[in-house]
Amino acid sequence: MDSERILPEIVERRAFRAFSAKKVDWEIAERIMEAARRAPSCANKQPARFLVCMEGDALISGRKALSGGNYWAKEAAFLVFALTKNELDCQLPDGREYAQFDTGLAVENMLLQAVHEGLICHPMAGFSPEILKKEFSIPDEYDPIAAVAFGYPGVGDYLNDKHRELEQAPQVRKPFEETIFLNKWVENAK
Numbered sequence: 001m002d003s004e005r006i007l008p009e010i011v012e013r014r015a016f017r018a019f020s021a022k023k024v025d026w027e028i029a030e031r032i033m034e035a036a037r038r039a040p041s042c043a044n045k046q047p048a049r050f051l052v053c054m055e056g057d058a059l060i061s062g063r064k065a066l067s068g069g070n071y072w073a074k075e076a077a078f079l080v081f082a083l084t085k086n087e088l089d090c091q092l093p094d095g096r097e098y099a100q101f102d103t104g105l106a107v108e109n110m111l112l113q114a115v116h117e118g119l120i121c122h123p124m125a126g127f128s129p130e131i132l133k134k135e136f137s138i139p140d141e142y143d144p145i146a147a148v149a150f151g152y153p154g155v156g157d158y159l160n161d162k163h164r165e166l167e168q169a170p171q172v173r174k175p176f177e178e179t180i181f182l183n184k185w186v187e188n189a190k
């Protein structure tokens with residue numbers, strides 16, 4: 001596979017944890033959020049909502065919602081929480097719902113724009129929706145989907161041994177043929 005022809009932001013993006021203490025200007029964060037806003041969505045319903053925690057009490061409150069295993073994300077320059085609710089997006093008669101899918105598309109746009117800006121970024125499921133909702137008085141019907149930590153790359157001297165090792169580890173993916181089926185469904189698909 002000629003990975004040199006893959007978009008550099010896709011190739012370079014990794015879920016890194018070693019953040020620098022350097023702040024990120026709002027102009028950069030704003031472009032990342034604009035990238036999210038431009039994502040496609042079912043019937044252009046644009047179901048994703050983003051809570052951007054850049055400074056002060058908002059950042060403190062966002063950090064409170066992170067799970068213990070994501071201690072490193074407290075060092076990030078800013079946090080974004082992506083939320084949605086099913087009613088905001090296509091709900092097809094056969095039961096298919098697209099709010100979470102479309103929110104994921106928007107989150108990936110954020111990640112790629114962040115890499116383009118020279119930042120590292122790390123999506124997380126490890127946070128408490130309850131604490132997040134309480135801290136920011138978010139109405140109960142919203143579903144927090146993912147948190148994302150953003151910042152400049154740093155040395156990560158706060159990382160535990162396992163996480164320090166992962167900063168250097170190669171990216172692991174299932175073999176191409178195990179997930180991509182060309183022209184026919186593979187009978188023994190895992």
Ligand SMILES: Cc1cc2nc3c(=O)[nH]c(=O)nc-3n(C[C@H](O)[C@H](O)[C@H](O)COP(=O)(O)O)c2cc1C
Nearest residue numbers: 013014015016070122123124125126127146171172
């Ligand atoms: C929806 C989602 C939730 C994730 N949650 C966490 C998390 O809570 N903590 C964490 O350290 N990494 C989390 N990750 C990062 C993944 O572990 C990481 O993307 C994966 O191991 C692949 O590594 P790579 O992104 O460097 O290719 C999450 C990623 C996604 C997409």
